[in-house]
Amino acid sequence: MSSVIECDKLCFRYPNTAKTAPPALEQVKLTVERGELLAIIGHTGSGKSTLVQQLNALLKPTQGTVFVDGKNIWENKKTVREARFLVGLCFQYPEYQLFEETVEKDIAFGPKNMGLEADEIKRRVCRAAELVGLDKLLLKKSPFDLSGGEKRRAAIAGVMAMEPQVIVFDEPTAGLDPRGKEHILQMLLRCRAETKRTILLISHNMEDVARLADRVLVMHQGKAAMHGTVEQIFARAEELTEMGLTVPCVTRIFLALRRMGLAVPPGIFTLEQGLRELLRLAAESGCAL
Amino acid sequence: MPSPLIEFQNVSFTYGGEEGEPVPAVRELSFAVPRGEFVAVLGHNGSGKSTAAKLCNGLLLPTEGKVLVDGLDTADEAQLFDIRRRVGIVFQNPDNQIIAAIIEDDVAFGPENLNVPPAEIRTRVDEALKAVGMFEHRLAEPHKLSGGQKQRVAIAGILAMRNDAIVFDEATAMLDPRGRREVMDAVLRLNREQGITVLFITHFMEEAVLADRVLVMDEGRLLLDGTPQAVFAQQNALRAAGLELPIPALFAQKLRAHFPALPEDILTEEDCARAIFRLFAQKGGNAQ
Numbered sequence: 001m002s003s004v005i006e007c008d009k010l011c012f013r014y015p016n017t018a019k020t021a022p023p024a025l026e027q028v029k030l031t032v033e034r035g036e037l038l039a040i041i042g043h044t045g046s047g048k049s050t051l052v053q054q055l056n057a058l059l060k061p062t063q064g065t066v067f068v069d070g071k072n073i074w075e076n077k078k079t080v081r082e083a084r085f086l087v088g089l090c091f092q093y094p095e096y097q098l099f100e101e102t103v104e105k106d107i108a109f110g111p112k113n114m115g116l117e118a119d120e121i122k123r124r125v126c127r128a129a130e131l132v133g134l135d136k137l138l139l140k141k142s143p144f145d146l147s148g149g150e151k152r153r154a155a156i157a158g159v160m161a162m163e164p165q166v167i168v169f170d171e172p173t174a175g176l177d178p179r180g181k182e183h184i185l186q187m188l189l190r191c192r193a194e195t196k197r198t199i200l201l202i203s204h205n206m207e208d209v210a211r212l213a214d215r216v217l218v219m220h221q222g223k224a225a226m227h228g229t230v231e232q233i234f235a236r237a238e239e240l241t242e243m244g245l246t247v248p249c250v251t252r253i254f255l256a257l258r259r260m261g262l263a264v265p266p267g268i269f270t271l272e273q274g275l276r277e278l279l280r281l282a283a284e285s286g287c288a289l
Numbered sequence: 290m291p292s293p294l295i296e297f298q299n300v301s302f303t304y305g306g307e308e309g310e311p312v313p314a315v316r317e318l319s320f321a322v323p324r325g326e327f328v329a330v331l332g333h334n335g336s337g338k339s340t341a342a343k344l345c346n347g348l349l350l351p352t353e354g355k356v357l358v359d360g361l362d363t364a365d366e367a368q369l370f371d372i373r374r375r376v377g378i379v380f381q382n383p384d385n386q387i388i389a390a391i392i393e394d395d396v397a398f399g400p401e402n403l404n405v406p407p408a409e410i411r412t413r414v415d416e417a418l419k420a421v422g423m424f425e426h427r428l429a430e431p432h433k434l435s436g437g438q439k440q441r442v443a444i445a446g447i448l449a450m451r452n453d454a455i456v457f458d459e460a461t462a463m464l465d466p467r468g469r470r471e472v473m474d475a476v477l478r479l480n481r482e483q484g485i486t487v488l489f490i491t492h493f494m495e496e497a498v499l500a501d502r503v504l505v506m507d508e509g510r511l512l513l514d515g516t517p518q519a520v521f522a523q524q525n526a527l528r529a530a531g532l533e534l535p536i537p538a539l540f541a542q543k544l545r546a547h548f549p550a551l552p553e554d555i556l557t558e559e560d561c562a563r564a565i566f567r568l569f570a571q572k573g574g575n576a577q
Contacts, residue, residue: 175462177333177492179531246466249536256562
């Protein structure tokens with residue numbers, strides 16, 4: 001079986017919420033293939049964060065099942081513990097969770113809790129620091145002496161050092177400047193290329209989604225509203241807009257062109273596609289450039 | 290000629306580092322913001338933007354040079370009260386700025402401290418909340434609001450003091466796209482309809498293109514200063530400062546290699562779509 005995560009009929013209601021209030025998750029069905037990069041989009045309150053917290057047993061479903069690596073994570077205590085190590089969660093603004101004396105100790109915190117040998121912990125800390133692009137010299141420093149972007153990468157290294165099969169990044173570029181954002185995105189790409197891990201990326205930035213993701217899951221009012229390839233999802237730009245979501249800038253430009261009456265297809269989401277499409281149109285209308 | 294509302298005269302600011310190591314954050318910065326202008330400030334982290342923001346109303350005082358607000362020197366402690374009545378700041382984190390348990394109490398906090406009579410406070414709070422589209426939430430509890438709503442409440446808190454200018458220090462950085470749009474719409478409206486002077490620090494290029502003028506900071510200095518068209522035409526300087534072009538501009542640039550007739554000054558999606566449409570409409574006309 002090649003899927004690493006399978007959720008079926010997943011329902012979740014936060015305790016102490018009014019019976020009349022809609023559940024946080026409703027009948028969510030989700031399959032994540034091994035090694036893919038799945039983007040999860042949806043506006044604030046759509047259930048994105050609640051969903052990913054189901055995947056490593058931080059929240060227990062009210063109904064339905066979660067299978068990670070072929071096992072029902074709620075089967076027994078052992079499977080629950082395993083799920084926490086199989087799926088690593090990197091929350092929003094993870095740098096707020098740095099707490100140790102040194103960057104090295106902070107990154108080592110997770111592997112230590114897994115009960116690994118000292119040598120193995122050391123290897124993992126080095127590997128994680130390398131993957132996120134943190135200079136070795138920074139490892140001995142206090143995490144609080146790092147710059148904003150470095151802190152973020154140190155915190156991400158802490159999750160990577162646990163070497164989970166699936167890593168969930170919740171808005172990893174939020175609040176960073178363009179350079180800091182690019183660093184994080186490059187890091188995601190490198191992590192993916194070198195470790196072949198499965199990555200779930202929660203993002204509001206549709207340009208990043210268009211650039212990085214294989215497939216996209218759209219959450220809306222606690223439900224999995226759409227699930228498909230990037231092309232399939234952004235071809236439904238009008239529906240996404242109705243849900244209050246944005247689409248990539250180029251997609252919006254092409255939507256405007258369609259409204260003006262230009263014969264361009266939907267589902268254009270990168271600059272390259274846009275250029276290709278306009279060249280095709282120019283050739284078709286039979287005029288020299 | 291009226292004096293500018295905010296004026297930096299050769300301002301430098303150096304933080305005293307923990308180990309006595311001085312850290313220069315702003316160097317020889319000079320610019321003037323006339324009343325009613327909407328100025329966006331760009332620059333990567335550590336370029337001195339936030340320090341400049343705090344220098345605007347005397348939260349920080351220049352190590353060298355002068356900051357004048359409506360002609361008042363921020364270094365003159367006797368004037369600080371009047372200076373802060375003119376210039377307010379909205380910070381990045383929506384959760385750190387609201388102190389009262391009910392929205393309207395929070396907005397009333399400023400005018401209360403200015404000893405404004407109660408009836409007048411009521412009027413000001415209502416007006417301020419209406420101006421940012423938060424009037425119907427006036428009795429809500431802050432923790433029930435979204436990030437964009439909280440930032441708009443923070444703006445209302447400044448409006449209720451009848452300030453002339455608002456400095457936004459990455460006030461949209463922690464918001465989702467919807468929240469960013471809400472805040473940006475409110476800021477544009479305040480600038481256009483009420484003539485509020487705006488200094489808008491941001492990492493989002495698509496927000497900067499909406500300003501009258503863009504300042505780019507790098508290493509504590511002013512690198513570029515001009516209209517969005519003029520500033521975004523300086524692609525190499527921007528790239529060196531760790532910034533990028535707005536996506537419509539980037540797309541137009543890519544297209545221009547094949548469609549040389551496309552104009553140079555495309556910054557927004559609307560510009561871009563209209564220019565492409567014109568290109569094809571004309572071509573279609575020629576082909577017939």
